[in-house]
Amino acid sequence: MVFWKRLFNNTDISNTDQKSQFKGEPVKLKGQTDGQTRIFFTREREIDLYELEELCDAVGWARRPLRKVKRALTYSFMVVSAWEVKGNRKRLIGFARATSDHAFNATIWDVVIHPRFQSKGLGKGMMKYMIRQLRSEDISNITLFADPQVVDFYRRLGFVLDPEGIKGMFWYPD
């Protein structure tokens, strides 16, 4: 099984081309031989909304108004993303965000990995990166609402289902 290995922390990578300057955490696919391709995780929020929509399209999510997506990104406590960088081109391949009270709780939403990068450990790596970042902000209670098919994925990351009988609930209008 391949997995992503963290190489450096919060390293600012500067290449010769302005467009390839990328502030983030580089990760490397074990055994990766293509030195031209790099993968990064970052908390930077400069995400093109159309590129994000394209990523969400790729996994079949229903489209949402970009005006509201922009607002959600602005008011999310944390936005993390994964990027494939080749020379001076970069491509959004993963995304997640969290709401928070900036003190105790964070709730993770909209976790998405491009289908071509699924089952390669990228999602696991991105979520570990996000948990580390949330912990570094002194957030002790990290929560999420998991679809049935990803419950085991999150369990392997240390998430616990209904701890002490606590149940996730959603409000629906009558």
Add this chain to the structure above:
Amino acid sequence: MVFWKRLFNNTDISNTDQKSQFKGEPVKLKGQTDGQTRIFFTREREIDLYELEELCDAVGWARRPLRKVKRALTYSFMVVSAWEVKGNRKRLIGFARATSDHAFNATIWDVVIHPRFQSKGLGKGMMKYMIRQLRSEDISNITLFADPQVVDFYRRLGFVLDPEGIKGMFWYPD
């Protein structure tokens, strides 16, 4: 069964005394004869942290650093509270807050009703007030994590348990 009846919406109540001016939504216990006592729900955030701590003490919650509680209140999307007002004195008798991305999702935390006001419909009234306020902010996805003993309380308010198998999960360190 007694219950709280909403009388007015967003009414600014002005009394003769400056201290008794209270911006909020008045509610009334059915059959209530004591005209001197009024109950209000409000989204105003002027909450004395020590009074909030006292309320949380009354239901046996573990104490939390006031510095962090203050931060959580500041960064919560919405704070609602219930007050008992007698003449120019007001007393905090209920509290809840919600984190949000200001666009799609809100998650409700720290719902507390003073023991003397429990089982009288005040919690139900306060949560209905909060849901109404969240809906008025165009939030469509209202979520929470419910302890086992309050699952039925939230169910009666229209909250659904694990809809489509979606599970609430909490991250715990290894």
